[in-house]
Amino acid sequence: MLPELFFVYFAFAIILLSILVVTRKNPVHSVLWMLLLFFHIASLYLFLNAEFMALIQMIVYAGGILVLFLFAILLVNIKEEIRITRFIGAWPTGLTFAIGIFIVIFVSIKSFVLGQQGTYTIDFIKKESHTKALGKLLYTDFLYPFEIASLILLVAIIGAIILAKRRIKS
């Protein structure tokens, strides 16, 4: 009973917070609502027996990406931002499109069949600890994608530096 209660709370909080994120006028408010949203998502991961993912969510998203967003907002002028309208003229089109996608996915979920169960049962993860199991899998079966991910991050670093540095006037 109690886990269901918690899940219902987190589900409603996440939906409410994400609506708040996309509708606030001030981008700083938006970022702060998003911080709360990420905390809620991380606690939802804790309920799903994924402690390591919850921690990564907090560190990478709340600690890294949101600070990046805040810096970008502070560099971009938001003074006139607050005065003008926040949506583009054709926002009902976007809303219709979004509701359409929601209905399509919602109908198609009903015919979803759960596949066969894997070998990583909850007892196994509890015995082995989540981080250890995840790390073993990541560094053995998924080593090649892991290297590709590191390459993507390297490219992102170099690209960001090149894009953001000022042109040297010759």
Add this chain to the structure above:
Amino acid sequence: MVLSTAVFTIGVFGFLSRKNIIIIFMSIELMLNAVNINLISLSHYLQDLRGQILAFFVIAVAAAEAAIGLAIVIALFRNKATAHVDEIHEMKG
């Protein structure tokens, strides 16, 4: 999964109808988070860790995308002094 769909849909709505380009980036992050919720919950119910590995890679790619996107936004702001998608309508440098 309904929760994940709802968050994804809100992300799509924000992506299609906001004016500020930074909010559009945040909508993309919202959609990626919805996918992550779905992956991790299915990985819990299927008792398989592969979904969480995939979510891990999604987080890494989201970090890279945010860094690149915000660098582009800052470069754009330096040239055009605007952060609204309506006022950016030329591709000439």
